[in-house]
Amino acid sequence: MAKTSDGRGNKDKPVERSTNGRQKLMEAALELAATTRSLASLGLREVARHAGLNPNTFYRHFKDFDDLGVAMLDELGTELRAGLREARMRPAKKGFRLSDFSNPAEGLAQAQALARESVGLVLDFVMDHREAYTVGIRELHGTSAVMRQAMQGLLDGIATDMTEDLLGVLMLPAVSHEELTAVARVIVRQMVFFSMDYLEQPSRHAEIKREAERFILLLFWGAIAARAPDLLSQANLKFPKV
Amino acid sequence: MAKTSDGRGNKDKPVERSTNGRQKLMEAALELAATTRSLASLGLREVARHAGLNPNTFYRHFKDFDDLGVAMLDELGTELRAGLREARMRPAKKGFRLSDFSNPAEGLAQAQALARESVGLVLDFVMDHREAYTVGIRELHGTSAVMRQAMQGLLDGIATDMTEDLLGVLMLPAVSHEELTAVARVIVRQMVFFSMDYLEQPSRHAEIKREAERFILLLFWGAIAARAPDLLSQANLKFPKV
DNA sequence: TCATCGGGTATACAATCGTCTACCTGCACA
DNA sequence: TGTGCAGGTAGACGATTGTATACCCGATGA
Numbered sequence: 061m062a063k064t065s066d067g068r069g070n071k072d073k074p075v076e077r078s079t080n081g082r083q084k085l086m087e088a089a090l091e092l093a094a095t096t097r098s099l100a101s102l103g104l105r106e107v108a109r110h111a112g113l114n115p116n117t118f119y120r121h122f123k124d125f126d127d128l129g130v131a132m133l134d135e136l137g138t139e140l141r142a143g144l145r146e147a148r149m150r151p152a153k154k155g156f157r158l159s160d161f162s163n164p165a166e167g168l169a170q171a172q173a174l175a176r177e178s179v180g181l182v183l184d185f186v187m188d189h190r191e192a193y194t195v196g197i198r199e200l201h202g203t204s205a206v207m208r209q210a211m212q213g214l215l216d217g218i219a220t221d222m223t224e225d226l227l228g229v230l231m232l233p234a235v236s237h238e239e240l241t242a243v244a245r246v247i248v249r250q251m252v253f254f255s256m257d258y259l260e261q262p263s264r265h266a267e268i269k270r271e272a273e274r275f276i277l278l279l280f281w282g283a284i285a286a287r288a289p290d291l292l293s294q295a296n297l298k299f300p301k302v
Numbered sequence: 303m304a305k306t307s308d309g310r311g312n313k314d315k316p317v318e319r320s321t322n323g324r325q326k327l328m329e330a331a332l333e334l335a336a337t338t339r340s341l342a343s344l345g346l347r348e349v350a351r352h353a354g355l356n357p358n359t360f361y362r363h364f365k366d367f368d369d370l371g372v373a374m375l376d377e378l379g380t381e382l383r384a385g386l387r388e389a390r391m392r393p394a395k396k397g398f399r400l401s402d403f404s405n406p407a408e409g410l411a412q413a414q415a416l417a418r419e420s421v422g423l424v425l426d427f428v429m430d431h432r433e434a435y436t437v438g439i440r441e442l443h444g445t446s447a448v449m450r451q452a453m454q455g456l457l458d459g460i461a462t463d464m465t466e467d468l469l470g471v472l473m474l475p476a477v478s479h480e481e482l483t484a485v486a487r488v489i490v491r492q493m494v495f496f497s498m499d500y501l502e503q504p505s506r507h508a509e510i511k512r513e514a515e516r517f518i519l520l521l522f523w524g525a526i527a528a529r530a531p532d533l534l535s536q537a538n539l540k541f542p543k544v
Numbered sequence: 545t546c547a548t549c550g551g552g553t554a555t556a557c558a559a560t561c562g563t564c565t566a567c568c569t570g571c572a573c574a
Numbered sequence: 575t576g577t578g579c580a581g582g583t584a585g586a587c588g589a590t591t592g593t594a595t596a597c598c599c600g601a602t603g604a
Contacts, residue, residue: 081551098445101343104592114553116593121551201439201498203340246517249495250488256443275488282524323581346562356583357562363581 082121084111086132089125093198094191099129100204126206129199133207136192137214140185141221147181148225174229175276178222179251179269186255193259197252215252219244235283243279250275324363326353328374331367335440336433341371342446368448371441375449378434379456382427383463389423390467416471417518420464421493421511428497435501439494457494461486477525485521492517 088111093099102125108115122128186193199207200215222244227237235243254272258265330353335341344367350357364370428435441449442457464486469479477485496514500507 096445098340098343101340103590105590115591116554117552119593197443198445201443203338203440242513242516243520246492250492253491271484274484278485278524278528279520280524281527282520282522285523285527286520345560347560358564358584359582361563 081111081113081117084113085118085121086128086135087111089128090132090191090195093195098198098202099195099207100125100199100202126204129204129207130210132192133196133199133210133214136189136196137210137217140189141214141218143185144181144218145221145225148178148222171280172273172277175273175280176269179254179272179276182251183255183258183265183269183272186258190259193255197256200252215248216245219248222248235287239283239287243283247276247279323353323355323359324373326355327360327363328370328377329353331370332374332433332437335437340440340444341437341449342367342441342444368446371446371449372452374434375438375441375452375456378431378438379452379459382431383456383460385427386423386460387463387467390420390464413522414515414519417515417522418511421496421514421518424493425497425500425507425511425514428500432501435497439498442494457490458487461490464490477529481525485525489518489521 085107089099089102089107092102092107092110096102104118104125105115108118122131196211196214200211202208219241223237223241226240226244251272254268254275257268261268327349331341331344331349334344334349334352338344346360346367347357350360364373438453438456442453444450461483465479465483468482468486493514496510496517499510503510
């Protein structure tokens with residue numbers, strides 16, 4: 061996990077001790093980047109100063125700012141991903157299980173509930189980690205190719221998780237695996253924007269949630285209609301109000 | 303248009319002369335920002351040097367980097383917007399006109415053609431202005447609140463244009479104006495990502511075009527199915543291959 | 545017990561930065 | 575005719591930057 065460049069004695073002891081300065085630097089960088097500027101354009105001295113450390117201590121732990129960025133993304137990214145998966149499993153444990161669409165009306169109703177829960181989940185997470193989110197998204201289109209790629213990888217990873225979880229819970233009729241993956245990617249990326257709106261416009265929270273939810277449902281509805289248009293009209297299903 | 307702060311003699315003469323240095327600075331900033339770093343973190347001297355001018359000349363034209371950024375976005379943004387509108391009008395002149403969905407099959411086929419044309423249009427534009435696009439998107443999530451707001455305004459403006467143009471050409475059944483606006487917003491934002499993919503992965507150009515096109519169609523299909531599910535099944539329409 | 549080494553510090557240096565003040569030049573207008 | 579001003583230049587200022595070299599300490603393992 062860590063790349064502790066032990067010149068000697070690389071036994072199988074991870075040697076996790078004294079991650080004090082390293083952690084301090086990462087936290088300082090996060091705070092500074094969130095309020096001041098992009099990660100890549102942070103000053104080495106600036107970060108060290110804000111962490112209460114000597115400028116040169118930076119070199120002990122990181123060689124680049126890319127290096128620090130990737131480390132941060134590693135830490136927070138896995139946390140986010142784990143949190144999302146775990147939370148997505150929660151409703152399943154509450155007996156929230158919709159196998160096939162043998163009862164389409166009920167199936168879609170529960171799909172809507174699932175969408176609502178997921179949207180709330182993501183937006184809550186973003187609110188709880190707004191600094192990390194702000195900085196991360198900045199790097200998504202930033203100048204560092206390394207960070208850009210890492211962030212895109214994280215988003216795609218989330219989309220993959222989402223696809224797999226969905227497949228275990230929701231058997232969409234006639235929607236193939238690749239199709240579902242594409243839809244998940246699109247949703248994850250769109251949530252980037254919705255999250256931004258959510259952070260920047262606290263007064264519109266409810267409205268933004270509705271918009272996001274509606275967007276997701278529209279996509280799934282389209283996917284179903286594209287593959288099994290009969291399903292919708294036969295059951296005389298109405299698109300939910302949202 | 304320009305804010306030539308004439309202390310005296312503000313007759314109705316715009317006085318457009320000698321925009322030489324100003325233009326040079328903007329071009330230099332664009333080039334530097336595209337290759338080096340974010341706009342906001344550019345050096346004043348750096349830009350001036352790259353423009354072959356004295357550092358102090360910067361102050362003659364701009365007071366901030368935000369100031370310069372907004373000026374650039376003004377110039378390129380209106381160009382993009384005009385280009386898109388004009389190009390979207392082109393098919394309409396070719397007799398490409400689908401009023402209502404009295405013939406749903408034909409209507410949707412032409413909607414697909416319209417989607418394809420629009421996607422190609424945007425992606426071509428991005429390829430032709432990759433520097434400006436790269437820098438602009440960087441600022442969309444950047445540190446400068448001024449630039450962020452300006453970029454979001456541009457995107458929303460494009461979405462509005464798109465909605466109006468669509469309303470003149472394509473009467474989607476039972477899809478309200480606000481609904482169409484929401485869909486347009488979502489499409490425009492998603493195109494940001496597709497454009498990024500397009501720039502970064504030249505080998506997947508055709509594939510990305512297909513994905514974008516498919517995404518748009520899926521949305522419209524969903525919107526139609528949500529409001530008029532009968533339309534799709536009655537006419538026994540198949541979702542296009544894409 | 546003692547050498548090794550990771551983590552942290554101190555100092556120094558050249559480069560670059562933003563900005564201030566001053567000076568130059570050629571139009572425009574009265 | 576000549577005055578004012580926008581546009582551009584020159585030089586200097588203190589501050590801050592990244593980095594190189596050298597020193598320090600406490601734990602660890604032989």
